[in-house]
Amino acid sequence: MEILSQAEENYLKAIFKICESEEKPASTNAIAHELAMTPAAVSDMLKRLSAKELVHYKKHRGVTLTNDGAQLATTLIRKHRLWEVFLSDVLDFSWDEVHEIAEQLEHIQSDQLINRLDKFLGQPKFDPHGDPIPDADGKFAKRKQLQLIALEEGEVGIVVGVMEHSTAFLQYLDKMQLGLGVKVEVLEVYEFDNSMRVALENNQILTISSKVSENLLVQKQA
Amino acid sequence: MEILSQAEENYLKAIFKICESEEKPASTNAIAHELAMTPAAVSDMLKRLSAKELVHYKKHRGVTLTNDGAQLATTLIRKHRLWEVFLSDVLDFSWDEVHEIAEQLEHIQSDQLINRLDKFLGQPKFDPHGDPIPDADGKFAKRKQLQLIALEEGEVGIVVGVMEHSTAFLQYLDKMQLGLGVKVEVLEVYEFDNSMRVALENNQILTISSKVSENLLVQKQA
DNA sequence: AAATATTTTTAAGTTAACTTAAAAATATTT
DNA sequence: AAATATTTTTAAGTTAACTTAAAAATATTT
Numbered sequence: 001m002e003i004l005s006q007a008e009e010n011y012l013k014a015i016f017k018i019c020e021s022e023e024k025p026a027s028t029n030a031i032a033h034e035l036a037m038t039p040a041a042v043s044d045m046l047k048r049l050s051a052k053e054l055v056h057y058k059k060h061r062g063v064t065l066t067n068d069g070a071q072l073a074t075t076l077i078r079k080h081r082l083w084e085v086f087l088s089d090v091l092d093f094s095w096d097e098v099h100e101i102a103e104q105l106e107h108i109q110s111d112q113l114i115n116r117l118d119k120f121l122g123q124p125k126f127d128p129h130g131d132p133i134p135d136a137d138g139k140f141a142k143r144k145q146l147q148l149i150a151l152e153e154g155e156v157g158i159v160v161g162v163m164e165h166s167t168a169f170l171q172y173l174d175k176m177q178l179g180l181g182v183k184v185e186v187l188e189v190y191e192f193d194n195s196m197r198v199a200l201e202n203n204q205i206l207t208i209s210s211k212v213s214e215n216l217l218v219q220k221q222a
Numbered sequence: 223m224e225i226l227s228q229a230e231e232n233y234l235k236a237i238f239k240i241c242e243s244e245e246k247p248a249s250t251n252a253i254a255h256e257l258a259m260t261p262a263a264v265s266d267m268l269k270r271l272s273a274k275e276l277v278h279y280k281k282h283r284g285v286t287l288t289n290d291g292a293q294l295a296t297t298l299i300r301k302h303r304l305w306e307v308f309l310s311d312v313l314d315f316s317w318d319e320v321h322e323i324a325e326q327l328e329h330i331q332s333d334q335l336i337n338r339l340d341k342f343l344g345q346p347k348f349d350p351h352g353d354p355i356p357d358a359d360g361k362f363a364k365r366k367q368l369q370l371i372a373l374e375e376g377e378v379g380i381v382v383g384v385m386e387h388s389t390a391f392l393q394y395l396d397k398m399q400l401g402l403g404v405k406v407e408v409l410e411v412y413e414f415d416n417s418m419r420v421a422l423e424n425n426q427i428l429t430i431s432s433k434v435s436e437n438l439l440v441q442k443q444a
Numbered sequence: 445a446a447a448t449a450t451t452t453t454t455a456a457g458t459t460a461a462c463t464t465a466a467a468a469a470t471a472t473t474t
Numbered sequence: 475a476a477a478t479a480t481t482t483t484t485a486a487g488t489t490a491a492c493t494t495a496a497a498a499a500t501a502t503t504t
Binding site: 087090092093097100101104105108109110112113116117122175 | 243309312313314315319322327330331332334335338339342408
């Protein structure tokens with residue numbers, strides 16, 4: 001498979017992301033929105049990606065990735081997330097700082113580099129946001145996780161990930177000490193707005209909005 | 223200072239390199255040769271770099287870097303060489319493998335990243351080829367070094383660097399166990415072709431051509 | 445189903461960074 | 475100094491990756 005431009009790589013990642021969340025082809029508009037580009041630019045690029053057989057593209061019908069395209073996208077995600085681990089674990093960046101730099105590092109072309117980095121980091125299975133890191137064969141680790149909002153009063157979960165990656169959200173979680181690995185007990189759910197009162201292991205009591213509990217992923221504790 | 227494209231950065235590095243070795247402005251041809259491009263492409267780019275005040279450019283007179291340009295070039299060299307140390311020391315790449323990957327990594331834009339990398343690596347002063355790494359202020363460490371060919375019979379030197387960075391040369395040195403830090407004693411110089419017989423600390427005796435001894439940098443031992 | 449709104453594509457244009465070919469400037473040889 | 479060779483620049487063209495504006499296709503509302 002020939003080498004892709006950074007632009008092409010970004011399109012593949014965007015399409016992968018969109019097709020992953022919604023279970024249908026990625027629309028031109030959705031891609032344009034994801035990449036902050038005009039729909040015309042997307043139409044243009046889709047033709048090129050289609051010519052390279054990286055996407056299945058029928059005009060006005062949206063696109064999906066071909067096997068080759070999906071393989072490349074997965075490798076990009078692997079690279080992105082491994083670099084995030086490096087930035088976080090090795091260079092002590094906080095979880096709200098790693099994305100932007102990894103966005104650049106993911107385009108470095110060297111299989112050797114990424115495999116050695118993986119080994120050096122101890123073949124991590126999750127990145128600093130709890131997102132799974134595909135292995136060299138493109139396999140993602142699976143985990144039985146659910147949104148914190150799905151827990152009932154009295155239930156306990158451990159924070160394992162986030163569904164929203166904005167700096168604002170991540171910094172809010174830092175402030176509240178709601179990082180990965182934290183144990184959370186649901187004390188009370190307020191029906192009115194679905195906000196909840198929760199207890200952390202350090203005995204801190206927090207009230208969090210549904211916006212927060214929707215975007216926090218936990219593993220339910222027995 | 224605004225952000226430069228990778229192409230622009232490569233031109234600055236090339237001009238820096240040329241002006242450093244020859245003590246005069248870099249010619250269009252020299253730059254074209256360094257970057258494997260046509261002279262016409264260089265003329266084109268020089269106009270753009272000149273407009274950004276990164277080079278002093280008078281048509282047909284060659285170019286030199288402005289202060290801004292030299293500052294940027296130095297930062298690029300710093301990034302390149304720090305990444306080389308990372309690849310070599312942390313990921314165990316050999317010294318003939320690091321250049322190519324560092325060539326990509328040097329374009330990553332993040333001051334924080336490079337400063338933290340520097341700190342993590344222990345603020346190294348030299349890269350895996352013995353080339354000095356400028357500090358955050360752009361200062362290069364100086365060293366009293368000379369070419370191995372300049373040593374007389376009976377003199378002893380320690381290998382501290384190379385003047386030629388080709389894979390072929392570096393792999394040859396590996397074969398001969400002539401890495402950085404190795405102590406070399408000049409046993410005999412053959413006037414005929416300036417080749418020399420040298421003894422290494424492991425008592426190995428080698429005969430090396432003048433092409434080799436010209437390109438090896440040593441620090442003379444008392 | 446027709447009218448309207450939305451989405452997508454096409455058409456035309458831009459910019460950076462290249463190319464080849466020709467012209468112009470500079471350097472070297474005689 | 476004139477002739478010739480070399481270097482550099484300009485001119486014209488290309489490609490990837492974008493833009494805006496208009497046209498076409500599809501989806502939604504009435």
